[in-house]
Amino acid sequence: MTGEWVGDWRLGPGRLVLAGSFGSTSLHQHPALQITVALTGALIATDADESRTCRAVLIPSGARHTLSPADATTRALSIYLHPATVEAHRLAATTAESGVDEWISRAEPVTDLDLGDADSLDAMTETVLTTLSGQPTRAAASPTLRDAFDLLTVLLPGKLYLRDLAGAVALSPSSLSRLFATETGVSFPTTVRLARLLHAMREIDAGRTITDAAHTAGFTDSAHVTRVCREMTGVPPSVLIGTARQSAAVD
Numbered sequence: 034m035t036g037e038w039v040g041d042w043r044l045g046p047g048r049l050v051l052a053g054s055f056g057s058t059s060l061h062q063h064p065a066l067q068i069t070v071a072l073t074g075a076l077i078a079t080d081a082d083e084s085r086t087c088r089a090v091l092i093p094s095g096a097r098h099t100l101s102p103a104d105a106t107t108r109a110l111s112i113y114l115h116p117a118t119v120e121a122h123r124l125a126a127t128t129a130e131s132g133v134d135e136w137i138s139r140a141e142p143v144t145d146l147d148l149g150d151a152d153s154l155d156a157m158t159e160t161v162l163t164t165l166s167g168q169p170t171r172a173a174a175s176p177t178l179r180d181a182f183d184l185l186t187v188l189l190p191g192k193l194y195l196r197d198l199a200g201a202v203a204l205s206p207s208s209l210s211r212l213f214a215t216e217t218g219v220s221f222p223t224t225v226r227l228a229r230l231l232h233a234m235r236e237i238d239a240g241r242t243i244t245d246a247a248h249t250a251g252f253t254d255s256a257h258v259t260r261v262c263r264e265m266t267g268v269p270p271s272v273l274i275g276t277a278r279q280s281a282a283v284d
Contacts, residue, residue: 040108043154044231047118047223050158051111057101064264065113066121067092069100070143070161074107076100080133089140091124091165093131110148110157115223115264123166140165177202178216181209185225189232190251193225226261233258234270243270 040053049065052072060081069076070089078090079099092098094116102109114121124139142164148157180202185193198221199209213221229250236246247258262270 041154043158044227044234047115047227048120048158049113050154052109052154052157054108055100055102055111058099060097060099062095062097063113064094064116066094066116066124067111067113068124068140068143068161068165069109069111070140070146070148071103072108072110072148074105075103076107076109077103078133078136080136083133085133085137087137087140088144090133090136091139092136093125094121096131096136098133098136110154110161112158112161115227120162120166175212175216177204177209178212181212185228189228190249192251195221230258230261230270237270246270 039055040051042052043050060079068089068091069078071087075086075088076090077100078085078087078092079101081097086103090100114124116125143161146160146164148160181198184198184201188198195206195210199206202209204212210221213224229252233243233246233250233252236249237243241249242255243258244255247253247255250258252258252261259269
């Protein structure tokens, strides 16, 4: 969503989650598979031709769409899944050529969920994804993968090579590569790009310019970090950081 958000956000391997109030968006498309659920109020979802009022919508990768709040009371949970993730593959029966009625139909299982009972944004996300896929979305990460993620975070923003990370966790590069793909559904290079994106967002939120934050996080320039952010969400880093700052002001 490219409208202004006020709320909370989470960024993890292969997914971005936003929750809060938002503004209307223009017609756009992005590689991420998007699930949006109204926590209060309702949504207005539009494809290239028609609009519908609904409680939830599953928008496939590449589909041109807009989303708007039905009124000022609307708050929503929006989940963006990288198209390479296991969850996105499970939910990808809807194609980009389908329309708004099918997007709403695919999201119907979550329309009656009481997400107010969830104790965190992560819990709401897992409830939605599990309900839509009919199975748990992701088992707990293995200790080895957790160690690799921890080390990856420590080594940023320097150069990250699969062979070095694999050696540090006592695996071969091919074994660690398979572990990333099996447990997250995302390749090692994609995981690194997303980790750099989160690092850059934190730097921007701390007051750095996008260009300085991009270099600090290991991107070549601001266009590089913006490209990775749009690949995941369809929006530039400035929109997400604006969301975080608005949230802090409200809190």
